[in-house]
Amino acid sequence: MALKSPITTLIEIAEREVDDAAKFLGKAIRAHEDTEKKLSLLQQYRDDYAQRLQDGATKGLSAAQYTNFLSFLGKLDAAIEGQKQVVMDAEHRIVMAKTEWQATEKKRLSYNTLQNRAHNVLQKKEAKRDQKQTDEMAARALFYKR
Numbered sequence: 001m002a003l004k005s006p007i008t009t010l011i012e013i014a015e016r017e018v019d020d021a022a023k024f025l026g027k028a029i030r031a032h033e034d035t036e037k038k039l040s041l042l043q044q045y046r047d048d049y050a051q052r053l054q055d056g057a058t059k060g061l062s063a064a065q066y067t068n069f070l071s072f073l074g075k076l077d078a079a080i081e082g083q084k085q086v087v088m089d090a091e092h093r094i095v096m097a098k099t100e101w102q103a104t105e106k107k108r109l110s111y112n113t114l115q116n117r118a119h120n121v122l123q124k125k126e127a128k129r130d131q132k133q134t135d136e137m138a139a140r141a142l143f144y145k146r
Contacts, residue, residue, distance in 0.1 A: 005115075005118075007111060007114055007115045007118065008115070010111050011108065011111045011112060011115060014104065014107050014108035014111050015108055017104040017107070017108070018101065018104045018105050018108050020104075021097070021100050021101035021103075021104045021105075022101055024097050024100070024101075025094070025097040025098055025100075025101045027097075028090070028093045028094045028096075028097040029094055031090050031093070032087070032090035032091060032093070032094055035083065035086045035087045035090045036087055036090075038083055038086075039080065039083040039084060039086075039087055042076065042079055042080050042083055043080060045076065046073065046076040046077065046080060049069075049072065049073060049076060050073060052069075053066075053069040053070075053073065056069065
């Protein structure tokens, strides 16, 4: 088994970190979608309940029924406001997860750049060595030819 260079090990670690950050970002996005669905359901339920109040008001409601409707609508409004905060928190987690993913991806790319530079330097050295050997062989051939 060939020995791995330290930069290769760093790249492998960085790739795992990028994968983990991407998974976390995906989870944050799915959680945000779930919170938005819940908010939408709450708003829809509130609209339906408000419509029931409207329908009941046209048919006639007792004072107690009217008070109960308004009380429940108030509770739904509070739940909607709470869910809006949950959605905003989920959006914040997405921003944080995206920032983390970008940072890990930047680190991985910088390690790849370092590896490519080292590889290019090695190729140039090998090309110089090959050219030197070719020149020496040509000089010897010329010397022996004379």
